[in-house]
Amino acid sequence: MGVMSFSIPRTIYYGEGSLQKLAELKGTRAAIVTGGNSMKKFGFLDQAEALLKKAGISSILIDGVEPNPSVSTVMRGAKAMSEFNPDWIVAIGGGSALDAAKVMWCFYEHPEITFESIIEPGSMPSLRNKAKFIAIPSTSGTASEITAFSVITDPEAHIKYPIVAADMVPDIAILDPSLPMTMPAHITANTGMDVMCHATEALASIAATSFTDPYAIQAIRLVLDNLPTAYKEPKNLVARENMHEASALAGMAFTNASLGLVHSMAHKIGGEFGVTHGLANAILLPYVIAYNRKSSDKYAYGEKILGIDNLSDEIQKLNKEMGIPSCFKDCTEVDFSEKKFLEVLDRMSKNAFADPCTLTNPGKPCADDVKMLFDAAYYGKEVK
Incomplete structure (x- = not known):
């Protein structure tokens, strides 16, 4: 066996109330990425926005990430990020929202590349040139908040593409159990x-x-x-x-x-x-x-x-x-x-x-x- 590596987020906050750590961030602008209406319905989006504001960080919302996030959704989010220029990307919701936000991050930092160019392992360019990444899962399942993985769907080809890149491991993961308590x-x-x-x-x-x-x-x-x-x-x-x-x-x-x-x-x-x-x-x-x-x-x-x-x-x-x-x-x-x-x-x-x-x-x-x-x-x- 050759040289191996072991990568996890630099910081993991876990336990009840850990969402409050958003108020301690240092930065100026954040793009919040989420899926459907559940995070809004249960008040977690409002909490996240208020906590970021407390930290002196203005934010935009990129929502509507579908259960099987598509290439077009990723590109839509990357465009919104490019127009806002955030230094933090905050993904909150199910694994789909977190997966989509990771690849939005890639195209925000590297707008010149194509989706096809990052499908193969080892092909992802370096990240953290413009922003760092925070993942806040609302489901206990995908572990996208911990991993170097993202799964994006090409609906025309009927294929889900697993994208793997060490740089996509989030900088911070926040595991607050109050979020998954809302799951059906x-x-x-x-x-x-x-x-x-x-x-x-x-x-x-x-x-x-x-x-x-x-x-x-x-x-x-x-x-x-x-x-x-x-x-x-x-x-x-x-x-x-x-x-x-x-x-x-x-x-x-x-x-x-x-x-x-x-x-x-x-x-x-x-x-x-x-x-x-x-x-x-x-x-x-x-x-x-x-x-x-x-x-x-x-x-x-x-x-x-x-x-x-x-x-x-x-x-x-x-x-x-x-x-x-x-x-x-x-x-x-x-x-x-x-x-x-x-x-x-x-x-x-x-x-x-x-x-x-x-x-x-x-x-x-x-x-x-x-x-x-x-x-x-x-x-x-x-x-x-």
Whole structure:
């Protein structure tokens, strides 16, 4: 193994009331990036603007980031930033808002580049020439506040592009559990299983190390112990705080160890059908674990430390408890027609195999293996 690196935000503020740290920033202008109406509805946008004002920082709002942020949304935000010239970018909301803000930041600092030029790992130009970045998540799932990852959708090509660049790790992450307390139950379930998937894939990744494994295993433990409570008792502060921290810990693991086939496949089936990312991960995860066990002993390693018999069984119990279907044909969130599935299966499988996350999956999967896994996860078949 060659030279490795381990990157996380320089500062992480966590715990109830940590949003107040915005009032201590030094700067002049901030661009606040958010998604739909929830941050406004629950008063968090007003709080953020007031706290920035207290710090002597004027701000603009870039809102309307969609659940699967598009290239056009990124370009719209970058244009607004260029006109305002902020020295802070403050992303607040779900993972989509945070992901979009990261890439807006890139084009704000480098308006001359194209989206196609940053898709390949290692192609992102240096950031922090004009602004620093703060991430404030409202969901406990994507861990975008911790990571070097962003996922942007090209709706015309029906592809989600994972963009990876060490410079996109935020300068500051603020983990205030009062924000995720507003999540509806189904979003708590989907984002919580996204945490589980991040941690599990980071644990099994061929790039996992002694630096990343402890974060992954502790994140899995926190999800098993707290997600059912957060799902059933949305105002339970202890469960919300533990899930928020689990998300960040899983993010620390996977941003340094990368992921695997679950994310490769979720990116592509999400691009084709519009299914929520966390839901796609939750459905796919048991199938990929079954496939990976043939070439990895890391699940057994984690199970021994966690004191559980079978991680896949525990994941399936969580899914069932929260009403997540065991296969895509039973999923009602979007139209998973068998006709369309069969039409796109070959293309989707090839695109998933080519996804950067496939590179760190255990074993040596091929495009046919990915097709077999899609088929199993659609129909609920046993993995060969």
